Amino acid sequence: MANHVELLVISKKYNILRNLRLPVLVVYILAGFLVMATISTVLLFVNSTRRTFVRMHLTKMEHENKILTSKLDSISMSLKRAQGYFDEHIVQDNRERTYLQMAYIHPDVWSMGIGGTRTDPLPMVANKNIERIINDINESMDVLKGKCYLRQMSQRELQAQIDDNTNLWSHIPSIHPLSGCRICSGYGYRVDPIDRKVRMHWGLDIGAPRGTKIYSTADGVVSSAGWVNGYGLTVVVDHGFGFKTAYAHCKTILVRRNERIKRGQAIARVGSSGRSISPHLHYEVRVSGVKINPYKYINTSSVIFD
Numbered sequence: 209m210a211n212h213v214e215l216l217v218i219s220k221k222y223n224i225l226r227n228l229r230l231p232v233l234v235v236y237i238l239a240g241f242l243v244m245a246t247i248s249t250v251l252l253f254v255n256s257t258r259r260t261f262v263r264m265h266l267t268k269m270e271h272e273n274k275i276l277t278s279k280l281d282s283i284s285m286s287l288k289r290a291q292g293y294f295d296e297h298i299v300q301d302n303r304e305r306t307y308l309q310m311a312y313i314h315p316d317v318w319s320m321g322i323g324g325t326r327t328d329p330l331p332m333v334a335n336k337n338i339e340r341i342i343n344d345i346n347e348s349m350d351v352l353k354g355k356c357y358l359r360q361m362s363q364r365e366l367q368a369q370i371d372d373n374t375n376l377w378s379h380i381p382s383i384h385p386l387s388g389c390r391i392c393s394g395y396g397y398r399v400d401p402i403d404r405k406v407r408m409h410w411g412l413d414i415g416a417p418r419g420t421k422i423y424s425t426a427d428g429v430v431s432s433a434g435w436v437n438g439y440g441l442t443v444v445v446d447h448g449f450g451f452k453t454a455y456a457h458c459k460t461i462l463v464r465r466n467e468r469i470k471r472g473q474a475i476a477r478v479g480s481s482g483r484s485i486s487p488h489l490h491y492e493v494r495v496s497g498v499k500i501n502p503y504k505y506i507n508t509s510s511v512i513f514d
Contacts, residue, residue, distance in 0.1 A: 273338065280341040287348040294355055301362050308369045313362060318355060379447040381425040381505040383471060385455060385491050386478070389416040392488060395501040401485055410499040411454070411492035412506070418487040420478040421462075422455050425505070430467045430475070439490065440482020443475050453502075456490035457482050 212229045298318050305312055393413035400407045428447035436442040439456035443463060446452050459479025463469060480487045493502040 277338055277341065280338065280345065284341055284345055284348070287345060287352065290352060291348065294352065294359075297359055298355075301359060301366075304366050305362075308366060308373065310365070310369060313358065317358065319351075376449060378427045378471060379449050379451060381447065381451060381453050381493050381502070383423065383425050384506055385423050385425055385453075386414045386416050386420060386489055387423070389414050389420070389489075391415075395503060402483060411456075411490050412502045414489045414491060416478045416487065416489060418459055418478055418480070421474040422458065422476040422478060422489055424469050424471060424473050424475050425453055426451065426471045428453075428469060430463050430465050430469060433461045433463055433465050436482070438483045440484060441476070441479065442482075445469065445475070450496040452494040454490075454492040454494070456492070457484045457488060459487075 211232060213232055213235045214227060214229050216227055298313075302312055304310075391412055392415045393409060395412060396409060397406055398409045399405070422443075424445055426445075426447045428445040428451075430443060431446040431452070432442070432444045434441070436456070439454070441458040441461055442454060442456040443458065443461055444452060444454045455476055457478075457480055458476040459481065460477045461475070462477070463473075463475045469475060478487050478489055484490075491502050492499055493505050494500070
C-alpha cells in the first residue's frame with residue numbers, strides 16, 4: 209500500500225506544472241477538515257435559518273397577542289359598561305318593589321348574582337396577562353348572567369304582585385255611584401228628617417232625579433237584591449276581600465242575586481222607596497261587616513257638596 213499521494217498541479221495562466229507528493233495521513237486530515245468545515249457550514253446555515261423562522265414566528269405571535277389582548281380588554285370594558293347599565297335595572301327593580309310594597313333584594317345578592325354557570329379550567333396559557341383577562345371576563349359574565357336570571361325572577365314576582373293588586377283594586381269600592389250628583393247628607397250622627405230624632409247615619413245620601421242610573425263602585429257579585437225594611441228596594445254587592453256596598457231607596461233594580469257585575473255597571477235606578485222623603489241614593493260601604501264612612505272609598509272629583 210502506497211504511503212504517499214501524488215497531486216498534479218497545472219496552471220496555464222501562471223505557467224506552472226508541479227507534481228506534489230503528500231503523505232496519505234495529511235490527505236486524510238485535509239479531507240476530514242474539509243468535511244467538518246462543510247458540515248459546520250451546513251449546520252450553521254440550518255441553525256441560522258431556524259432562528260430566523262423562530263424570530264419571525266415569535267414576532268407574529270407577539271403581534272397576535274397584542275391584538276388578542278386589545279380585543280379582550282375591549283370585551284372586558286364592554287362587560288363593565290353592561291354591569292353599569294344593569295345597575296339601572298336594579299334601581300328600577302327597587303322602585304317597583306317600593307311601589308308594590310315588596311321587600312328589596314339585598315345588594316349582596318345582586319353583587320354576587322345567582323344561577324351562573326361554572327366554566328372549565330383554562331389550559332396552559334403562555335401569556336399570564338391574557339389568562340388573567342380571560343378569567344376576569346368569565347367571572348364578570350357569570351355574575352352578569354346571574355343578575356339577569358335574578359332580574360327575570362324578580363319581574364315574575366312583580367308581575368304576580370301586580371296581578372294580585374289589580375284584582376284587589378278592581379274589587380275595592382272607589383268610584384262615585386252617581387257621578388256629578390249632590391251629596392245631601394254625610395256619614396255620622398244627624399237629626400233624622402222623618403222623626404226629628406238624633407240618629408246615626410251609616411252612609412251617604414246622594415240626591416238625584418228619580419230614575420237616574422246607579423252604578424256599582426267595584427267588581428263583585430250581587431249578594432242580595434230586593435226589599436229591606438227601612439231601606440226599601442236595596443242592592444247589596446259583595447266585592448270580596450271583606451268589602452260590601454249597599455245601594456238603598458231604589459226605584460227599580462237592574463240586576464239579580466248572584467249576578468257577577470263590573471265596576472261602573474248600572475245596577476239600579478234612583479227612587480224614594482222605604483224610609484225616605486225624596487228621591488236619593490243611600491250608599492253604604494261595609495268592611496268585614498263594619499259600616500264605615502263611604503267618603504274614604506269614593507272618588508270626589510265629580511262630587512257636588514251642599
